Amino acid sequence: AIAVEARGVSVEYDLSREKSTLIALEDFNLEVREGEFLAIVGPSGCGKSTFLNVVAGLVEPAAGEIKVYGKPVTGPEPDRAVVFQDYALMPWRTVEKNVRFGLEMQGRVDSTTKDKVAHYIKMVGLSGFENSYPRELSGGMRQRVGLARALVTEPRLLLMDEPFAAVDAMTREIMQEELTKIVATTGQPIIFITHGVDEAVTLADRIAVVTNRPGRIKEIIEVDLPRPRS
Numbered sequence: 001a002i003a004v005e006a007r008g009v010s011v012e013y014d015l016s017r018e019k020s021t022l023i024a025l026e027d028f029n030l031e032v033r034e035g036e037f038l039a040i041v042g043p044s045g046c047g048k049s050t051f052l053n054v055v056a057g058l059v060e061p062a063a064g065e066i067k068v069y070g071k072p073v074t075g076p077e078p079d080r081a082v083v084f085q086d087y088a089l090m091p092w093r094t095v096e097k098n099v100r101f102g103l104e105m106q107g108r109v110d111s112t113t114k115d116k117v118a119h120y121i122k123m124v125g126l127s128g129f130e131n132s133y134p135r136e137l138s139g140g141m142r143q144r145v146g147l148a149r150a151l152v153t154e155p156r157l158l159l160m161d162e163p164f165a166a167v168d169a170m171t172r173e174i175m176q177e178e179l180t181k182i183v184a185t186t187g188q189p190i191i192f193i194t195h196g197v198d199e200a201v202t203l204a205d206r207i208a209v210v211t212n213r214p215g216r217i218k219e220i221i222e223v224d225l226p227r228p229r230s
């Protein structure tokens with residue numbers, strides 16, 4: 001089945017100060033299959049985040065069609081979760097309460113919440129840090145909180161926007177390994193934005209290489225490396 005289908009998607013931003021429009025994506029076509037880990041690589045400013053935001057329902061395309069599991073995207077939906085580059089954690093909330101926020105936002109807090117939150121905190125290796133605050137954690141740990149907050153909603157599609165950009169190289173390697181394991185467990189499709197080709201090759205099943213402005217796909221690379229899958 002097809003998880004994401006983009007056909008002829010164009011996005012324009014109004015630059016009101018300059019009285020002009022910027023074409024961030026033009027006639028963008030991409031398919032993401034169910035269970036696939038797709039990386040999007042390309043130079044800074046080529047429209048990667050814009051595309052992710054279109055899939056998330058946060059940016060409306062000027063033209064084209066975007067479907068998630070066959071349904072046209074009209075806005076944010078609980079079936080998609082985003083992991084942001086800067087984590088977007090709430091500093092005044094503990095790890096547990098930040099993760100819980102993923103469900104709160106969707107009005108899905110119930111008697112199962114406590115167990116679910118604990119389960120995903122454990123999955124990202126943060127058991128014992130439930131009551132810590134973000135400022136007490138390293139960059140890598142904060143990003144794991146962001147990941148748990150996304151996973152706890154059990155999305156059918158995980159959108160990751162340079163999630164490891166702000167963590168050091170060693171932590172990044174550990175997190176890449178963890179993510180690979182998590183993907184093997186949960187199996188949901190992932191769109192992963194990075195400007196690191198190495199990272200894309202390590203993690204993805206397929207890599208979409210986007211050219212410089214206005215953001216068109218130059219090549220799709222099928223990655224054929226053995227990687228742990230269950």
Ligand code: ADP
Nearest residue numbers: 013014022024043044045046047048049050051
């Ligand atoms: P990437 O993620 O590949 O770095 P982006 O999607 O963030 O690229 O940006 C694509 C282009 O659109 C860039 O030129 C960027 O400056 C511009 N852009 C992104 N968001 C906005 C916005 N909200 N308003 C105006 N221009 C934007």
Ligand code: ADP
Nearest residue numbers: 084087088089090091092098101102104105149
């Ligand atoms: P709100 O308007 O509900 O405060 P924002 O749109 O300002 O939420 O939230 C932007 C980001 O800032 C959110 O993704 C969240 O991580 C964080 N945030 C900060 N304060 C709040 C809050 N009181 N409620 C929800 N999110 C918040």
